[in-house]
Amino acid sequence: NAGVMQNPRHLVRRRGQEARLRCSPMKGHSHVYWYRQLPEEGLKFMVYLQKENIIDESGMPKERFSAEFPKEGPSILRIQQVVRGDSAAYFCASSPRLPGVTGSGNTIYFGEGSWLTVV
């Protein structure tokens, strides 16, 4: 019973390059979330997606960042023209259905993260 799978676990990019982070949700989960954790800080919500739809992207930076969750395949968080300030751990999470539905609570399960270092 595999958990949320993220890859790569560690990624090093030079300033100006692109970073692509992938996330496969738990089996049976159709809701995916991306969070960012800066060093010594808590996690900050970035985006919430369902298959082929972005539901809430209120936490995404306005430029250079994009996310998708296609009908087939993993969710992708894409960061274009990376800068040093993008260095962080990026966590993906998934849930089986809309949290808050009776009986489900808001139980979302996190992956082990992708650590991006921009040099």
Add this chain to the structure above:
Amino acid sequence: QQQVKQSPQSLIVQKGGISIINCAYENTAFDYFPWYQQFPGKGPALLIAIRPDVSEKKEGRFTISFNKSAKQFSLHIMDSQPGDSATYFCAASIGTSGSRLTFGEGTQLTVNP
């Protein structure tokens, strides 16, 4: 209004002692309050969670106390063990509008043997 304030930033406890971590929130629309445990290099793992219709929830050595009027909630770890050494995050969300969790800043707990 979306903030969740967590304290202390770090905590050192002797084995067998009680670890207490506190959180306060402002948004009265929050209706789900989970605690996550994170080990270095790992993702956060759900530890225990509470809804505001109860004042306390206990699971093993972990207890959440919730004070709705004060807009505060806390995590108590009884009989703390060295294996509990980790970073703990409180969080809050509005249940019916999605699972956008607002996290506290985290507490680094060290349990000395």
